Amino acid sequence: MIKRLLFYLLSELYGLITSCRNWLYDHKYFDSKHVDQPKTLVIGNLAVGGTGKSPFVAYLVQHWPFQERLGILSRGYGRKTKGFRLVESSSKASEVGDEPLAYKQLMPEITVAVCEKRVVGVEKLQKDIDTLFLDDAFQHRAIQGDVNLLCTTYDKPFFTDKLMPLGRLRESIAGVQRAQAIIVNRCPATLAEAKQTAFESFGLPVFYTRVAYGNPIGSDTSSIKKWHLVAGIADPMPFFKQAKSLGDIINQESYADHYAFQTADFQYWEYIAKQCQDDTGILTTHKDFMRFQEHLADYPHLAAHLYYLPMQMEFVSQEAEFWTWLKQSLKR
Numbered sequence: 001m002i003k004r005l006l007f008y009l010l011s012e013l014y015g016l017i018t019s020c021r022n023w024l025y026d027h028k029y030f031d032s033k034h035v036d037q038p039k040t041l042v043i044g045n046l047a048v049g050g051t052g053k054s055p056f057v058a059y060l061v062q063h064w065p066f067q068e069r070l071g072i073l074s075r076g077y078g079r080k081t082k083g084f085r086l087v088e089s090s091s092k093a094s095e096v097g098d099e100p101l102a103y104k105q106l107m108p109e110i111t112v113a114v115c116e117k118r119v120v121g122v123e124k125l126q127k128d129i130d131t132l133f134l135d136d137a138f139q140h141r142a143i144q145g146d147v148n149l150l151c152t153t154y155d156k157p158f159f160t161d162k163l164m165p166l167g168r169l170r171e172s173i174a175g176v177q178r179a180q181a182i183i184v185n186r187c188p189a190t191l192a193e194a195k196q197t198a199f200e201s202f203g204l205p206v207f208y209t210r211v212a213y214g215n216p217i218g219s220d221t222s223s224i225k226k227w228h229l230v231a232g233i234a235d236p237m238p239f240f241k242q243a244k245s246l247g248d249i250i251n252q253e254s255y256a257d258h259y260a261f262q263t264a265d266f267q268y269w270e271y272i273a274k275q276c277q278d279d280t281g282i283l284t285t286h287k288d289f290m291r292f293q294e295h296l297a298d299y300p301h302l303a304a305h306l307y308y309l310p311m312q313m314e315f316v317s318q319e320a321e322f323w324t325w326l327k328q329s330l331k332r
Helices: 002-026 053-062 098-106 118-125 173-178 193-202 237-246 263-275 286-293 300-305 319-329
Strands: 039-045 070-074 111-114 131-135 147-153 181-185 206-213 226-231 248-254 280-285 306-309 311-315
Touching: 002 173, 039 053, 053 070, 053 098, 053 131, 053 147, 053 181, 053 206, 053 311, 070 098, 070 118, 098 111, 098 131, 098 286, 111 118, 118 131, 147 173, 181 193, 193 206, 226 237, 237 248, 237 280, 237 306, 263 280, 263 300, 280 286, 280 300, 286 306, 300 306, 311 319
Parallel strands: 039 131, 039 147, 070 111, 070 131, 147 181, 181 206, 226 248, 226 280, 280 306
Antiparallel strands: 206 311
């Protein structure tokens, strides 16, 4: 009871602080910069992680309908470096963050950069990029995007959540007013009418997407019938659920989002890998694999038995309508 009361008071205080900050930006007491070049799309959320933002960014880049120079700018959460840095396919997750590295390895032809100060990052890329995707920048109000896309999930929508630490919200649901559209990720094939009504009650365009998983990627998956699962992401349950369709699950381990694996963790998974038979593998997410891979040279058994599960997003429907809307919003 005391703990819940303390969380409630902290949540109220946090809400007051974030509301004051937004008010100061809304009334021009804090500077918010807009640039004409490049065009900027902000992709973010109101909650802390687990809203399907990263697959949606990848979808936008991979399906971009214009012949333009594209770039992704991220904070690089979890990296040990500071300042502006271009991401290379050979970069380490500890240098640039797991999500930016995943973007670069998935789309090596795209410029990917990290910078905790988004205005600085935009200015660094200004001459070389026509359209820039600002990953997880919805609360970074020092930069004004041309279009703000707010991601949420079908099962855990932002309007049923509470402010931290009682819930997962970074700011109050009033923040939805800064968005030009809502992207509802991880939807089932059939949408409940009541759910759609709730999402569409904010008076914004709403588009619904779902996750499509690929086959595990690793040395040889043809003989794998049993899996050890490991995930350090905000919401590992969809990954764990999908993995059950791939074979028998021996055990599953979850860590905090963007968890920096320690030597003891690698030693543990190396031990598990040594026990693996030819029909047994260790399966992780693509983002977690980014953090594993820079250490695999020191753990040969883990390297031989580690796989990751690729995923991408697709629209439940309205894909053509989404692109028509986005072109109009960007005045293309």
